[in-house]
Amino acid sequence: MVLGHDAAELLELEPDEVALIALPSIKQQGAVCWNNLNQGSRAEMNRDGVTDEETLRRVSWKLAAAWQWLLNEGLLAPHPGQDHPWYMATERAFVMADPLAHLSEVRSLSLLRRAQLDPTLNERVLPIFRRALYSAAVFQAMLEVEVRVRDLSGLSLNGVDLMKQAFRAHPVGPLSDPSAGVGDREARMALFWGAIGEYRNEAGHNITTPDDPQEAAEAVLLANGLLRILEGVRVRLQASRLTS
Structure with missing residues (x-):
C-alpha cells in the first residue's frame, strides 16, 4: 500500500x-x-x-x-x-x-492563477479569493467590470442601467461597435447586462452557492472575459479618435 x-x-x-x-x-x-x-x-x-x-x-x-x-x-x-x-x-x-476537503478550493485558485487575469483582478480580486471570501471576490470582480464600463463610456449610471446604455444597440451606445450588425450589438449588450444583473446587483450578487470555490472561480473568469472585451473596445475607440 x-x-x-x-x-x-x-x-x-x-x-x-x-x-x-x-x-x-x-x-x-x-x-x-x-x-x-x-x-x-x-x-x-x-x-x-x-x-x-x-x-x-x-x-x-x-x-x-x-x-x-x-x-x-x-x-x-x-x-x-x-x-x-x-x-x-x-x-x-x-x-x-483535512487537506482533501480543500481540493476544490485549491483547484479553483490554481485555475485563476493560470488564467492570465486582468491586472486589476490579480491585484484586487485574487487576494480576496485566497482568503476564501468567494462572494466578496465575485462582487469585486464584477465591480471592476462596472468601473471599466463607466470610465470608457463616460456615463454616470450604475449596474444594469449602465450596461444597457453603454452597449445600446440602437441608437448606437458609446461602447457599441457601429460597424457590427444590430443583432451582434444586442448580443454584446445582453452579455454585459446579464453578467452584471446576475452577479453585481443591488443585493450584492446572486451567486447561488457563495461558498463554492469552483462556481466563484467561474464567475471571476467571466468577469475576466468581459474585461478582455472592454480592452478591445478601448483600442477601437482610441483608433477611432486618431482617425477622426
Missing part, C-alpha cells in the same frame, strides 16, 4: 489528489525527502507483491507529479534546519486540518 492505497487505486487519482492524501503524513514527519518517499513507496509495493517495473515506474511518476504540485502550491518548502533536499510542510499546509 502507498499512502493507504494500492498501486492501481493510486494511478487512478490526479496528482493534486495524491498530494493532498500525502500531506497529513508529511506534516506529521516534520522533515521529508523526495528520495525517501519514492524509495519507501517502492519498498511498500514490493512487500505487497508489486514487482512489475512499468507499474513501479508509473507510481513513481505519479508521486513525483504530486510532490511538484505541493511545491508549486506553496504547501512544501525547503527545511531551514536540514540540508537539501529535505522539505517541510508550510504554514499554509498546517491550516488545512
Whole structure:
C-alpha cells in the first residue's frame, strides 16, 4: 500500500489528489525527502507483491507529479534546519486540518492563477479569493467590470442601467461597435447586462452557492472575459479618435 492505497487505486487519482492524501503524513514527519518517499513507496509495493517495473515506474511518476504540485502550491518548502533536499510542510499546509476537503478550493485558485487575469483582478480580486471570501471576490470582480464600463463610456449610471446604455444597440451606445450588425450589438449588450444583473446587483450578487470555490472561480473568469472585451473596445475607440 502507498499512502493507504494500492498501486492501481493510486494511478487512478490526479496528482493534486495524491498530494493532498500525502500531506497529513508529511506534516506529521516534520522533515521529508523526495528520495525517501519514492524509495519507501517502492519498498511498500514490493512487500505487497508489486514487482512489475512499468507499474513501479508509473507510481513513481505519479508521486513525483504530486510532490511538484505541493511545491508549486506553496504547501512544501525547503527545511531551514536540514540540508537539501529535505522539505517541510508550510504554514499554509498546517491550516488545512483535512487537506482533501480543500481540493476544490485549491483547484479553483490554481485555475485563476493560470488564467492570465486582468491586472486589476490579480491585484484586487485574487487576494480576496485566497482568503476564501468567494462572494466578496465575485462582487469585486464584477465591480471592476462596472468601473471599466463607466470610465470608457463616460456615463454616470450604475449596474444594469449602465450596461444597457453603454452597449445600446440602437441608437448606437458609446461602447457599441457601429460597424457590427444590430443583432451582434444586442448580443454584446445582453452579455454585459446579464453578467452584471446576475452577479453585481443591488443585493450584492446572486451567486447561488457563495461558498463554492469552483462556481466563484467561474464567475471571476467571466468577469475576466468581459474585461478582455472592454480592452478591445478601448483600442477601437482610441483608433477611432486618431482617425477622426
